[in-house]
Amino acid sequence: MTKLSWGLVGGGAGSQIGPAHRLGAAVDGEFAFVAGALDHRAEEGRFYGRSLGLAPDRAYGDWREMLAGETGRADRVDLVTVATPNATHFEITKAFLEAGFHVLCEKPMTMTVEEGEEIVRIARATGKLCAVNYGYTGYALVRHMRAMVARGDLGRIRLVVAEFAHGHHADAADADNPRVRWRYDPAQAGVSAQFADCGIHAMHMASFVTGQEVETLSADTVSCIESRVLEDDAMVNFRMSGGAVGRLWTSSVAIGRQHGLSLQVFGEKGGLRWAQEQPNQLYWMPLGGRLEVIERGAGGLSPEADRASRVTVGHAEGMPLAFANIYRDMAEAIRAEKDGRAMDPAADLYPRAEDGLRSMAAVFAVAASGKAAGQWTDARPPMFRD
Amino acid sequence: MTKLSWGLVGGGAGSQIGPAHRLGAAVDGEFAFVAGALDHRAEEGRFYGRSLGLAPDRAYGDWREMLAGETGRADRVDLVTVATPNATHFEITKAFLEAGFHVLCEKPMTMTVEEGEEIVRIARATGKLCAVNYGYTGYALVRHMRAMVARGDLGRIRLVVAEFAHGHHADAADADNPRVRWRYDPAQAGVSAQFADCGIHAMHMASFVTGQEVETLSADTVSCIESRVLEDDAMVNFRMSGGAVGRLWTSSVAIGRQHGLSLQVFGEKGGLRWAQEQPNQLYWMPLGGRLEVIERGAGGLSPEADRASRVTVGHAEGMPLAFANIYRDMAEAIRAEKDGRAMDPAADLYPRAEDGLRSMAAVFAVAASGKAAGQWTDARPPMFRD
Amino acid sequence: MTKLSWGLVGGGAGSQIGPAHRLGAAVDGEFAFVAGALDHRAEEGRFYGRSLGLAPDRAYGDWREMLAGETGRADRVDLVTVATPNATHFEITKAFLEAGFHVLCEKPMTMTVEEGEEIVRIARATGKLCAVNYGYTGYALVRHMRAMVARGDLGRIRLVVAEFAHGHHADAADADNPRVRWRYDPAQAGVSAQFADCGIHAMHMASFVTGQEVETLSADTVSCIESRVLEDDAMVNFRMSGGAVGRLWTSSVAIGRQHGLSLQVFGEKGGLRWAQEQPNQLYWMPLGGRLEVIERGAGGLSPEADRASRVTVGHAEGMPLAFANIYRDMAEAIRAEKDGRAMDPAADLYPRAEDGLRSMAAVFAVAASGKAAGQWTDARPPMFRD
Amino acid sequence: MTKLSWGLVGGGAGSQIGPAHRLGAAVDGEFAFVAGALDHRAEEGRFYGRSLGLAPDRAYGDWREMLAGETGRADRVDLVTVATPNATHFEITKAFLEAGFHVLCEKPMTMTVEEGEEIVRIARATGKLCAVNYGYTGYALVRHMRAMVARGDLGRIRLVVAEFAHGHHADAADADNPRVRWRYDPAQAGVSAQFADCGIHAMHMASFVTGQEVETLSADTVSCIESRVLEDDAMVNFRMSGGAVGRLWTSSVAIGRQHGLSLQVFGEKGGLRWAQEQPNQLYWMPLGGRLEVIERGAGGLSPEADRASRVTVGHAEGMPLAFANIYRDMAEAIRAEKDGRAMDPAADLYPRAEDGLRSMAAVFAVAASGKAAGQWTDARPPMFRD
Numbered sequence A, B, C, D: 001m002t003k004l005s006w007g008l009v010g011g012g013a014g015s016q017i018g019p020a021h022r023l024g025a026a027v028d029g030e031f032a033f034v035a036g037a038l039d040h041r042a043e044e045g046r047f048y049g050r051s052l053g054l055a056p057d058r059a060y061g062d063w064r065e066m067l068a069g070e071t072g073r074a075d076r077v078d079l080v081t082v083a084t085p086n087a088t089h090f091e092i093t094k095a096f097l098e099a100g101f102h103v104l105c106e107k108p109m110t111m112t113v114e115e116g117e118e119i120v121r122i123a124r125a126t127g128k129l130c131a132v133n134y135g136y137t138g139y140a141l142v143r144h145m146r147a148m149v150a151r152g153d154l155g156r157i158r159l160v161v162a163e164f165a166h167g168h169h170a171d172a173a174d175a176d177n178p179r180v181r182w183r184y185d186p187a188q189a190g191v192s193a194q195f196a197d198c199g200i201h202a203m204h205m206a207s208f209v210t211g212q213e214v215e216t217l218s219a220d221t222v223s224c225i226e227s228r229v230l231e232d233d234a235m236v237n238f239r240m241s242g243g244a245v246g247r248l249w250t251s252s253v254a255i256g257r258q259h260g261l262s263l264q265v266f267g268e269k270g271g272l273r274w275a276q277e278q279p280n281q282l283y284w285m286p287l288g289g290r291l292e293v294i295e296r297g298a299g300g301l302s303p304e305a306d307r308a309s310r311v312t313v314g315h316a317e318g319m320p321l322a323f324a325n326i327y328r329d330m331a332e333a334i335r336a337e338k339d340g341r342a343m344d345p346a347a348d349l350y351p352r353a354e355d356g357l358r359s360m361a362a363v364f365a366v367a368a369s370g371k372a373a374g375q376w377t378d379a380r381p382p383m384f385r386d
Ligand SMILES: NC(=O)c1ccc[n+]([C@@H]2O[C@H](COP(=O)([O-])OP(=O)(O)OC[C@H]3O[C@@H](n4cnc5c(N)ncnc54)[C@H](O)[C@@H]3O)[C@@H](O)[C@H]2O)c1
Pocket: A009, A010, A011, A012, A013, A014, A015, A016, A017, A018, A037, A038, A039, A040, A041, A062, A063, A083, A084, A085, A086, A088, A106, A107, A108, A133, A134, A135, A136
């Protein structure tokens, strides 16, 4: 099996998420890293790209240069990942899609709902894959939760409780540090800070696992550190397309919580509980039964969980392998397209542009509801309203 | 030290909470159980009382009989606990207070805010102790959290996240069982089910630990089981008198959660986390530091925690001893009054009629806000509004 | 039901275990605390006894005085607890048994095997109850483990792994503190320190749960703090009467472990795991199945576990209630004897003089094997060898 | 940075450990997988190699073919991993070393002590790297434990308690399954089963973390399933070169334990606890302090831990990344050698042939001691005895 070729925009030296993408793409040997425009400073980007083994002519100084360079090649990259700061996602993703590349874009996919709708339209028109990196959905046991819900183990879903609450921006003395401050400044971050940064992961996961979309929501957004304009803590109640009630707490001032992404799902016939920090165990209680520990890698799991597992039970698989599962899914989708065959349904799980758009609509709904004392607000993108 | 004498109304054979009260009162040898009207059926109550060692003339058939009997005695009980169904708390508590007895009333103290205000007025007028059994505040480490907040370890409190979410009423097939059904029927349960039953424990604990009162709230109340009129799940956002933001989730359909009472408190200088099911460990992270495990019974805790501990570190103390701490506090208060001295400040922690009243106001605010799409609502009792 | 009357020897002001006994005896209202010789200093003992509510003539200055006083009374105590330092257990227990009292003796029951055999003979001869306070066997879920083994849920037991390893004597600077030093001094403590103090709890629990006796053992005993003569850490391998292999680690230098008593039992058909610090959860995995969490107080447990539980599921019951279960068992045994009826089999679980004797034989076997480079040694008391 | 080139022997389709090696080598982009003899069946091996992207002429049918092929190439592989069944490790490792290749050999490195000494001699003579895959030492927090011990945080080490006890061979009905049976058959597995398979990981980790070697040991080995000749459970007590006492439990019949590798280290000044199944948290208690949770990826850790971490705190890194750390260390060693510079000391942590040899000596000592009723036995290889 020859490798697919892969290019990265952003993720330069010292970036937070770059290493996870390179790990994720490399791990399974599906993608060869052959092109990149890694930094907002052309020289640094070229230098770093070469230091990572890119050929000099594919260690680009700028994404436009990369777009031009790759477009002109017979062996152009099969997939482009966009891992730059948020405000640039839209134009970069749009440009690569329109030039006929498959794209994996970091979250949030865009800065506005309108941009999100445009990306969806372009992806549909071009027929190119456009994925959004809700990478935590790559965990085997998150996929197993989805499979359990889909096959009816929980019955009708009544309630979903999602959290993404950490304490990494709790230091008031540090709040004016430019590295932190921009996130809470509407001029740079848009209409939402903590919800747009973390809350959307949790909300997307609620949808991913239940198979239901968020329709309306009511938000309580607050700035626990007073100098902030945008929220550092939010509680969002929501209603989903299949009737589930949702509750989502997100925070960046919850000192003592390292990461804090978790999901609880309660149905008529049982309840599930999972937390990102211990991702290899899933807690399941059937109605009237006992709490059971479902281990990643154990026998008897769903095909979706099996496919997303690599090492034997009892050995942790961590976040880079969750990201890797998104890449493996996309590799399968790309190969299936090349081969003109249907893709493995157990791989057909990577988040799509539609998901990125839905998140954007939710971000604006949260911001609007938060300003309007929690008024219930339509959370759907206009193009998905009926 | 001679024992104080104690009487119990309710808590008959097979009742849920009766045993915990008898344990709580007995454990430290402070109270001798000498009188009771234990059952709504006179004969059963008398019989059960005698089987528990009450003298025949103090195993009453009815609380009015007990009130008359005890009022007439020189050795009348020092304290009366009211552990009957909710709708009877008001008249029984009122009657005993007015007759000059100290009372420990089960929660909720009353069915309406007006009744709550009346109890507060009577307690103030008579000078009798009127406590409400928010027994979970008796845990040593809950008291230690309060002490940490009070002495400034966390700095200003930004955020409190409280939960009391379990799964014991999740079975739709069982929902029509009369034992469960009445709780969700407004005719019998009043304006709120799950919040009034469990949510008020969590909300009171938020106040107890932070030393702040709830001022306004917004609630999202739902009935996950459709045949129910009252809520089986609620999310309540609130604001507290010292500026803290509050979030409270309560549920009875969260399958897989056995009890589900927990509290997280986040301040400028650190965060705390505690859960009722593992009450002997408290998790504390100072800003910029590492998560630490504070063990009940360890050296270096607050006087409040020390006083509330009985056995050496590493040995669990459970819920009956938390209840016992409420009783010990009250014994100290009663003895201090008898002796005409100030009580030990480390014992001055039992919840008061004022707390019971505040809970009632919160219950009505939750119900009103829940009906009004989450409108922010004053949660203070009229007599405490300024 | 009239209360039984109870007397306590030892457990004076500031003692470690006295409060737990008074709690344990009081909690269920079975015993009235009416007599005591609480301190090795006569006046302090009398004073403290009266402060705890004893009548002046039953607040004795000395256990011999108490023995004489009680023997002469028509309303003599129904049960005497001996909670004095180890070296005095034998003579006090012997004296009370011979005078016709039921006795609950603290562990270790005696200082030698010979004394242990004598106590067993006296108990048998007098027909009086002689129990030993392996109080941790009072936990509901420990009893449930025993019931599960007895009814065959695990099949034949292959392996038992017991631990009682804490870190409370790990400070070398503190090792010469007299409060700690005597424990490691053969002149005062006998042939063993950590095994005799803690190890025997774990070994007894292994027997209690499996229903098998320890027959032979091999020990590795070490003094991690060099100034100590007796061991502060030991590993004991053993073989049991039903073929189970045993492993037991005990330590007092394991910094970071608060208490450290735990038991794992592995049979042909499943495995169990329980730890004293979180005593309300038991972990059970049937062969080929999933790990399940068994909660104290849940439905569907054994009669033994149900009888040993007081409060509803999700509420912790702690160590004082485990002790209380020993007292409740004994109350049932005493009442059954008084009433001339068979006792409730679910209460017939309190540890006996025979258990105390077996522990003594194990202590001497550990000491001997430890000195002989781990030589396998008969761990049975002579009177139980066939 | 150009990639190093890497070859694999063993690890064919469906093998257990092959995927972990390929992940480990690929993850950081240090090694390109260019050659392999993956299967004991030539055709299957060639086919599978090509399916993984090997060039046809480097997808060898046999390790001798690979040895010949690679030896003849200018671009011969920089590193060969030997991941075949145990009995073949010696000859394959020997052959590649002698031909001048660096080798990473799976554990156990050899089947006898003599073979182990020979490998050490060859490695020393050729100057080639010869590593043994004690891959669990690659975890960042295991390396942090080692660093803490080395810099004196714990003071002198008193005690090490290691476990590797799981339940995957507990099914008696399955014991005759050839897949399982050979492991307990001396003809195929040598002198030890469970200790040689799992115990040596735990024992090596004890040495790795403390920096002390095992000198003498006493073992209790048992076959819980009777049809087995070799042990499925063992307890090993040992003494280390720096005076530490060691205890090690290994089992394959401990139903309910998924993997069961853990380490506790107790010194004069503090204690550490770590478990492989939750590898991103390390529990540390300084003497007289509180238990603290050290998170992988947090600030303030040792250079060794920092170097071994890839993603931000709060995100799990799992076992494949631990393996990857061994590969990264070796890449650094190989590059340093090529560049004629000293290697990064924080990378100089991969286990060596000497470690593989020591494990072999321990295996034979355990087997001998187990047969001799636990007699204390020299556990050092003859060449390391003084
Ligand atoms: N999916 C997840 O779990 C997850 C986690 C963290 C971050 N992210 C997302 O990843 C994105 C990057 O975040 P980060 O934390 O790595 O940011 P970062 O600031 O650490 O790194 C951004 C990198 O992008 C480079 N860059 C900036 N502009 C560029 C341009 N125009 N062309 C090429 N390179 C450019 C920078 O030089 C830098 O190397 C953000 O959108 C963020 O929301 C997602």
